[in-house]
Amino acid sequence: MATTPRTAAIVGGNRIPFARSNSRYAQASNQDMLTATLDGLVARFGLQGQQVGEVVAGAVLKHARDFNLTREAVLGSRLSASTPAYDVQQACGTGLEAAVLVANKIALGQIESGIAGGTDTTSDAPLAVNEDLRRVLIRLNSATTLGDRLKALRGLRPGQLAPEIPRNAEPRTGLAMGDHAAITAKEWEIGREEQDELTVRSHQNLAAAYDRGFFDDLVTPYLGLSRDQNLRPDSSMEKLAKLAPVFGTGDPAATMTAGNSTPLTDGASAVLLASDEWAAERGLPVLAHLVDAQTAAVDYVHGGEGLLMAPAYAVPVLLARQGLTLQDFDFYEIHEAFASTVLATMKAWEDPGFCKERLGLDAPLGAIDRSKLNVNGSSLAAGHPFAATGGRIIATLAKMLHEAGPGRRGLISICAAGGQGVVAILES
Numbered sequence: 001m002a003t004t005p006r007t008a009a010i011v012g013g014n015r016i017p018f019a020r021s022n023s024r025y026a027q028a029s030n031q032d033m034l035t036a037t038l039d040g041l042v043a044r045f046g047l048q049g050q051q052v053g054e055v056v057a058g059a060v061l062k063h064a065r066d067f068n069l070t071r072e073a074v075l076g077s078r079l080s081a082s083t084p085a086y087d088v089q090q091a092c093g094t095g096l097e098a099a100v101l102v103a104n105k106i107a108l109g110q111i112e113s114g115i116a117g118g119t120d121t122t123s124d125a126p127l128a129v130n131e132d133l134r135r136v137l138i139r140l141n142s143a144t145t146l147g148d149r150l151k152a153l154r155g156l157r158p159g160q161l162a163p164e165i166p167r168n169a170e171p172r173t174g175l176a177m178g179d180h181a182a183i184t185a186k187e188w189e190i191g192r193e194e195q196d197e198l199t200v201r202s203h204q205n206l207a208a209a210y211d212r213g214f215f216d217d218l219v220t221p222y223l224g225l226s227r228d229q230n231l232r233p234d235s236s237m238e239k240l241a242k243l244a245p246v247f248g249t250g251d252p253a254a255t256m257t258a259g260n261s262t263p264l265t266d267g268a269s270a271v272l273l274a275s276d277e278w279a280a281e282r283g284l285p286v287l288a289h290l291v292d293a294q295t296a297a298v299d300y301v302h303g304g305e306g307l308l309m310a311p312a313y314a315v316p317v318l319l320a321r322q323g324l325t326l327q328d329f330d331f332y333e334i335h336e337a338f339a340s341t342v343l344a345t346m347k348a349w350e351d352p353g354f355c356k357e358r359l360g361l362d363a364p365l366g367a368i369d370r371s372k373l374n375v376n377g378s379s380l381a382a383g384h385p386f387a388a389t390g391g392r393i394i395a396t397l398a399k400m401l402h403e404a405g406p407g408r409r410g411l412i413s414i415c416a417a418g419g420q421g422v423v424a425i426l427e428s
């Protein structure tokens with residue numbers, strides 16, 4: 001029997017304020033933050049003791065003990081323990097990818113409701129042991145006699161005792177994501193001033209949104225924080241101009257600083273999705289619908305494409321499938337991994353050569369109206385706890401579309417490590 005796909009509704013979201021790394025949430029684990037975030041969502045939508053179809057979430061940096069972090073968070077939360085839950089991981093696209101998975105199951109009628117989310121902490125990063133030491137420890141664990149234990153330890157050297165600390169770098173190139181972004185910034189001739197301007201706007205927009213109460217029903221205070229700790233309402237071009245470059249520093253004309261790059265951040269977010277019927281039965285709002293989504297990947301290792309440029313490729317596929325142009329949107333949410341990445345992506349869409357040769361289009365996608373971009377701030381100001389960014393953006397955009405009224409449309413574009421990108425369209 002054929003089933004008719006339907007479009008999943010976004011009921012609303014919840015997140016904890018995002019904290020600077022090694023600061024307010026230094027003692028909190030991913031599980032603590034995700035559990036608190038789920039409980040905030042449960043409280044907001046009256047889901048105490050209830051079972052939702054599925055909870056799908058993830059973390060980019062996960063301890064080995066967190067086999068199924070999401071299920072553990074559900075068991076620690078006030079949701080019914082009968083709620084199935086599992087982890088996904090798509091780097092910085094994790095939160096959005098989780099929402100797409102939930103939305104697709106709702107669309108197919110396999111579930112009526114679900115929660116998508118993400119959490120990350122660089123304060124509680126997983127440390128690994130040296131590969132040789134790990135094998136020794138495994139042998140030691142299964143050794144039954146003193147002789148076997150001593151044999152297992154034989155050959156172990158002091159240098160092998162040093163822990164392996166996760167680096168914010170691409171495994172295939174050894175370069176930090178910021179250094180990759182600096183290469184792209186140079187290729188697309190993205191200037192320091194335009195990066196700093198985008199950064200100031202992000203801080204101003206986020207601060208204004210908090211001041212007008214926009215986040216009152218999206219953010220639940222946690223561990224003494226009620227606003228994102230990275231937010232600097234007094235951010236200015238003058239202050240940003242004083243910062244020294246931190247990425248691509250081999251180049252004397254390097255432009256990327258701690259100000260126009262996202263900081264290392266701790267936090268979690270979650271979004272409640274459902275069928276229209278499920279929401280109506282409970283008297284819950286429908287802010288928007290997740291209409292469609294697309295992923296793309298680029299060859300940043302041998303293909304000469306920028307590590308964070310995959311959304312530039314994913315968006316035209318999505319537009320073509322939906323019969324839309326890049327200008328047919330009321331809001332654009334382009335994840336600010338680095339200010340230069342947002343600017344390079346927009347420049348690529350405007351560039352006839354890029355659009356023809358790399359995207360195979362007859363004409364460039366064109367410019368977007370900058371006054372519709374990240375109007376309530378984005379990752380430069382809020383911070384970027386990798387897997388939690390998607391949930392922050394979906395909940396923010398869904399509320400913006402709802403406030404704007406029916407028939408409004410928003411584009412989400414998230415670049416991710418590994419040369420990947422996840423993009424989606426929401427409509428009110």
Ligand SMILES: CC(=O)SCCNC(=O)CCNC(=O)[C@H](O)C(C)(C)COP(=O)(O)OP(=O)(O)OC[C@H]1O[C@@H](n2cnc3c(N)ncnc32)[C@H](O)[C@@H]1OP(=O)(O)O
Nearest residue numbers: 092177178235239246258259261262263264337415416417
């Ligand atoms: C797909 C993706 O999303 S890829 C992106 C993934 N994320 C990343 O790669 C994270 C990148 N970020 C980082 O690695 C780090 O945050 C860095 C290297 C950029 C900066 O690290 P730190 O040097 O520890 O940053 P810190 O917070 O101390 O800031 C450095 C200085 O800049 C200043 N600063 C930062 N932002 C601003 C601002 N908006 N306005 C004014 N000053 C600022 C700070 O006050 C600080 O000044 P100080 O030294 O006088 O106190």
